[in-house]
Amino acid sequence: MIEELVPATQALNLILADANPQSSEKIALEECAGRVLAGDLKALRTQPPFNASAMDGYGVHQQDIENLPATLNVAGQSAAGRPFTGQIGKNEAVRIFTGAQVPDGIDTIIIQEHTKASANQVQILKHTPAGKFIRKAGLDFSQGDTLLRKNRLLDPQSIGLAASMNHRNISVWKKPLVAIIATGDELVLPGEKLKPGQIIASNSFALAAIAEQSGADAIDMGIAEDTIDSLIDLTARAIDRGADLIVTMGGASVGDHDLVLPAMQKIGFKFEFKKIAMRPGKPFLFAKKSVGDRTIRLLGLAGNPVSSIIAAQVFVRPLIGQLSGLPPATLQPRAAILGKKLKANDERQEYMRASLELDDEGSMVATPFDSQDSSMLANLTRADCLLIRPVSAPAANIGDPCEVVLLR
Numbered sequence: 001m002i003e004e005l006v007p008a009t010q011a012l013n014l015i016l017a018d019a020n021p022q023s024s025e026k027i028a029l030e031e032c033a034g035r036v037l038a039g040d041l042k043a044l045r046t047q048p049p050f051n052a053s054a055m056d057g058y059g060v061h062q063q064d065i066e067n068l069p070a071t072l073n074v075a076g077q078s079a080a081g082r083p084f085t086g087q088i089g090k091n092e093a094v095r096i097f098t099g100a101q102v103p104d105g106i107d108t109i110i111i112q113e114h115t116k117a118s119a120n121q122v123q124i125l126k127h128t129p130a131g132k133f134i135r136k137a138g139l140d141f142s143q144g145d146t147l148l149r150k151n152r153l154l155d156p157q158s159i160g161l162a163a164s165m166n167h168r169n170i171s172v173w174k175k176p177l178v179a180i181i182a183t184g185d186e187l188v189l190p191g192e193k194l195k196p197g198q199i200i201a202s203n204s205f206a207l208a209a210i211a212e213q214s215g216a217d218a219i220d221m222g223i224a225e226d227t228i229d230s231l232i233d234l235t236a237r238a239i240d241r242g243a244d245l246i247v248t249m250g251g252a253s254v255g256d257h258d259l260v261l262p263a264m265q266k267i268g269f270k271f272e273f274k275k276i277a278m279r280p281g282k283p284f285l286f287a288k289k290s291v292g293d294r295t296i297r298l299l300g301l302a303g304n305p306v307s308s309i310i311a312a313q314v315f316v317r318p319l320i321g322q323l324s325g326l327p328p329a330t331l332q333p334r335a336a337i338l339g340k341k342l343k344a345n346d347e348r349q350e351y352m353r354a355s356l357e358l359d360d361e362g363s364m365v366a367t368p369f370d371s372q373d374s375s376m377l378a379n380l381t382r383a384d385c386l387l388i389r390p391v392s393a394p395a396a397n398i399g400d401p402c403e404v405v406l407l408r
């Protein structure tokens with residue numbers, strides 16, 4: 001286990017190393033939105049399966065319209081789902097509609113605006129080149145074509161394509177199951193009566209929302225007492241329920257009541273590091289445990305609300321994405337300029353809560369809040385962005401360039 005402070009980038013790399021989806025399932029097409037393909041998907045049919053008309057009009061033989069105007073007898077009609085099954089002779093046309101099958105022998109579609117129809121005849125008034133307005137069979141795709149690749153996020157257009165390929169059920173990666181454990185004798189649930197020295201447990205609700213927005217299923221295992229036995233009990237329950245990732249909040253530091261590390265070591269978790277060079281969120285545990293052919297990951301976050309939420313955005317969200325089969329959704333910095341002076345930074349990368357506005361030239365101006373205390377959840381909620389201060393960043397002045405991560 002690494003004993004010293006681990007840089008945030010290194011910590012993320014360690015967390016994401018060999019994190020892959022662990023199993024797949026086949027689900028109905030209508031349940032696939034937001035899921036990730038577990039394998040390549042091939043077309044089970046050709047689209048269109050026949051030559052189809054792209055317009056309403058008349059199907060004709062090109063040789064019959066060389067001299068215009070040309071008057072042709074209408075032999076019948078072809079509509080979508082009701083094709084014309086007869087034969088088209090010389091100087092004959094067929095009335096045709098968009099999406100309808102083009103009868104054999106027809107090589108030209110004349111749009112109805114270029115015709116004049118009477119009882120059983122049509123007069124062709126304007127020439128159209130052969131093949132125009134005819135969608136050839138297989139124009140979109142052919143049977144056997146691989147159209148959707150493994151690890152593709154199933155968005156509306158890809159789901160529509162899968163349906164057109166004639167797939168009713170699709171193999172997708174199972175959603176990672178994230179078990180959330182809050183720790184601390186001081187915590188009670190919202191709505192419960194507070195005793196002296198107690199506070200409301202809020203972190204688990206925020207973490208569950210982050211997990212589910214990231215593509216996981218979340219289960220709240222409850223609040224562990226400040227005992228090793230209580231932590232082991234809730235963790236064992238989470239493992240029994242099939243958790244892929246266990247996230248604890250609180251108890252990750254080195255105080256007498258910080259019991260996550262010894263409790264998890266006692267049941268076989270192997271720790272890779274226990275603190276990161278990051279503010280807020282220096283106490284941070286990462287461990288893994290093998291159970292059969294499964295690898296269970298543990299992230300131990302600090303107990304302060306802001307620390308846990310920011311750490312979840314930086315580390316938990318990318319991990320869930322990768323366990324879901326997606327590239328890790330890491331926070332993407334944006335260029336901005338400072339709205340206030342800042343002192344030089346120390347050995348920890350800092351994520352400062354800040355407001356954001358546009359100046360007269362359209363540049364984003366990030367102004368950090370005066371207080372950056374990691375217990376102030378209302379401050380985080382008011383923030384438009386997180387201003388990133390790298391390790392050992394020098395003092396900065398108003399107007400200096402900076403990087404921010406947008407929160408909304």
